[in-house]
Amino acid sequence: MADYDYDLFVIGAGSGGTRAARVSASYGAKVAVAEEYRVGGTCVIRGCVPKKLLVYGSHFSEELEDGRNFGWTWDNARFDWPTLRDHVLKDVDRLNKAYTETLKNHDVEIILERAELTGPHDIKLASGKTVTARYILIAVGAWPAKAEFPGSELMSTSNDMFHLEKLPEAIIISGGGYIANEFAGIFNGLGCDVTVVNRSDVILRGYDESVRDRLIQISLAKGIKYNFNCTFDKIEKRDDGALDVYMDGDDKPLQADVVLAATGRRPKIEGLGLDQAGVETDDKGAIKVDEYSQTNVESIYAVGDVTDRVQLTPVAIREGQAFAETVFNDNPRTVDYDCIPSAVFSQPPIASVGLTEGEAREKYGNIKVYSSDFRAMRNVFADRAERSLYKMIVEHPSEKILGLHMIGPDAPEILQAAAVAVKAGLTKQAFDDTVALHPSMAEELVLLK
Template sequence: MDFDYDLFVIGGGSGGVRAARVAAAEGAKVGLAEEYRMGGTCVIRGCVPKKLMVFASEYREMFENARSYGWDVKDGDFHWPKFQSHLASELDRLEEIYRNLLRSSDVAVHDSRARLVDPHTIELADGDKKTAKHILIATGGYPVKPDLPNADLGITSNDIFNLKELPKSILIIGGGYIACEFACILNGMGVEVVQYYRGAQILRGFDDEGRGLVADLMREKGIDLRTGTNIVEMKRASDHNPDYEGGTSSDAAMIEDHEVITRKQTSDKTGPIWVKATNGTERVFDQVLFATGRSPNTQDMGLEEAGVKLGRRHEIIVDDYSQTSAPSIYAVGDVTNRVQLTPVAIREGMAFVETVFKGNPTKPDHELIPSAIFTQPEFGTIGLTEEEARDQEPIEVYCTSFRPMQTAFAGRPDRILMKLVVSRETRKVLGCHIVSPYAGEMIQLAGIAVKMGATKEDFDRTVAVHPTMSEEIVTMKTPMRTA
C-alpha cells in the first residue's frame, strides 16, 4: 500500500518536533499536525514563559540585596504589561524557530487539529485525510480543574501568562511543583499569595527534608502557605454578597457593610472571587489558580477506534519502545503519562526514530533523571529520596544546611541544603538533593556523576571549588545519620 507519508506526527511540541526532524533526516517523508502553536506546552505555555517569569520575579530581592552591598538602588514598580509584551515577542520568536527547523527538514506542517480514522489514516479539521505507514502521537497534556461548582471561575497555568493585569491577591490551589513555582513567582512580583494544599506537606514524592525547607522558605518570603487545607466552595463575591463592592486584602474575608453606595449585581461575570476553605475560613481573592494536576491530551482523537488502548487516567498505554496496542501507532511525551518532563519527551522521540527508522531497537531511559523545581530557592534532585532509599537498603545520609555567603552578607535569613544519600554496601550515591539558588544548574552536573554510578569516595576525591555553595557537595565527610 502506498502512503502519503512514512511518518505522520500529531502534536508540535518538543517530542513531536524532534522526532519529525530526525526521521526526515533519515530520508522519511514526514507530515506533522499542530492545532495551536508550534512548540507545545514547554515553549508556549510552560517551561520557557514560566522561567522568564521566574527571572522577572527575582529582581525585587536583588534590589534589596544590592543596597547591602553599597549600591544606591531604589525599589521600582513591576510593570506587567511591559513584561508581558516582551514575553509575547519572545514566544513568537521561538515558535518561528520551531517552524523554520521543520521547514528546513522538509517536514510538511499542517496547522490543524488531527484525529485518527484508522491505524494508518489521519483526518484534519477541514476533512482532508492523510495516510501514513507510522503515526506518532505527541499531543502532551493539559491542566485540569477540580470537580467543584463554579470551578470555571478559576484559571490554570495555561491562563496565567495571558492575564491583562496582575491580581492584587491570588489563591493557588495545589502543592505540586507548578503550584509552588507560581506561588514564588507571583509573590516576587508583589502579589499577595495564599496557597492551599490538602496534604500534610507540599511537593509530594520529593525528599522530605528538601521539601520541608522549601515550604519554610516560602513562608519566610511572605507566602501564606496552608497545608491540610482545601477549597470547598467558590463563587463571585458579588453573588455571595450583593453589597460587596471590592477589596481583597487578607483581612477582607467578606465586606458586610450594608451602607455601600455601589451595589454589584449577581449577574456580574467578572470581579473578585469568594472562597470557603475546609477549615471554615472565608476569603476573597482577585484570582484563583488551580494547579491540581494535568491530564493526557487524548480526548476526541479517535484513538480507541483505531485500536489504541488508554489507561485509567486516559493516558496512551505504550510498551518499552513507545509502541501502542495498534502496531503502526506510537506515542511519546506527557500523553503517555510516564515522566512528564520536556527533555524526556525529546529522548523518547529520539528512541522512537532509532527503533522505527534506523532499525536499532532503543528503549528510552527513564532511570536517574535529574530535575529541578524553580521555586525560590530552587530544588534540584536526582535519584532516590532518603525515604525511598532507606526502604530499599541500609544507607548513610550526608547533609548540610547553611546560610549562603551572598545573602548572609545582606542580612537575609535564606538557607540552603546539600544532601547525598549513599548505599552503605556499594557506596554508590543513590540520591542527590539540593535546595539553593541555581540548584537546577548544579543538579545537571551532579546528575552526570550519579548517572555514572559515582561513589561517595568519588565525590570525596574531588577538590572543592572555593568559595562556592556547591563545594559543600564534596566536603561532607561524616554521615549525618544512618538508616
C-alpha cells in the same frame, strides 16, 4: 510505503513530536506534523520556558533589596506587569518561529489544524481532509486538570498565567506540586498576596522530605501562606470581578483576584479518536506503550506526556529520538528512565536526582546520609537568613551514591553536572577526592559531612 500519503504523521508539534519528526525526515521519511495551536508545545509555548522567564523577572524584588549591602540603591523602583508579560510572549513568538523553521528546514510538512484518528493508518483533519500514513505518532502532551465544584469554572490554569491583563493583588493557588510552588514564588516575588491551598499536608510529593520542609520554611518567611488539608466548597464572583472562595465549610470566604488550579496535568486525549483506532489507555487516560513507544496498535506510537511514563520535556525529546532511530534508522533504541534529574523552580529552587532518603531506606535498609546546611555567601552579606541544604544519600558500606537533593540558589545549575556522577554509579569517595572550587556554592558537594 507508496500506498500511504506519508511515511510518518505526527499529531502534536511539542518537544517530543518535533524531535521525532525532524530526525525521521533526516532518515528519508516523508513526514507531516499536525498542530492545532502553535509549534513548540507546552514547554515552549505555555510551560517551562515562559514560566522560567517569569521566575527571572520575579527575582528582581529580592535582588534590589539585597543590593543595598553591596552598595547599590534604586530610587523609585517599580514593577510593570505588562512589560514583563509582553516580553515573555514576544520570546514565545521567537521560539515558535524557530521550531517552525527547524521543521521546514528538514522538509517536514506542517499542518496547522487539529487531527483525529479514524483508523490505524487514517487521520481526519479539522478541514475535513483525510490523509493516510504508514506510521502515526501521537505527541499531544497533557493539559491542566481542574476539580469540579460550584464555581470551579472561575478558576484559571497555568495556561492563563502568561496572559493576565493585570497583576493580581491576591492569588489563591490550588495544589502542592511543582506548578503550584513555582507560581507561588513568582507571584510572591512580584508583590502579590499568595495563599497555597492543598488537600493534603504534603507538598512536592516524590521529593526528599528535608528539602520539602526547607522550602515551606523559607516560603513562610517570604510571606506565602499555606492552607493544608483543605478543600474547596465553592467560588463566587463579585460585582467588581473579585472572587470569594469558600473552603472547608467556613462561611467566611477568602478573597482573591485570581484562583489558579495547579493540581496536575492529564493526557490531552479528548477528541483524538483513540477508540476509532483501537488504541488502549490506562485508568488515568494515558496511552499505553511498550519500551519502544509502540501502542497496542502496530502502526501507532506515542511519546511524551500523553503516555504513562515520565512527564518531563527532556524525556519526551529522548523518546522522540529513540522512536525515529527505531522505526526509520533500523537502530532499535529505548530510553533509560533511571536517575532522571528534575528541578522545581521555586524560590529558592530545588534540584534532585536518584532516591530520596525515605526511598533509599526502604529499598536498601542500610544507608548513610551526608549533608550540608549553610547560608550562601551572598545571603550572608545581604543579611538574608535563608539557608541552603544539600543532601547525599549513599549505600552502606559501599558508599555508592543513591541520590542527591538540593535546595538553594542555582541548585538546578549545580545538580546537572553532579547528576552525571550519580548516573555513572560513583561513590562518595570520588567527591571527597575532588578538590573544591572555592569560593562557590557547588564546593559544598565535595565537602559533605
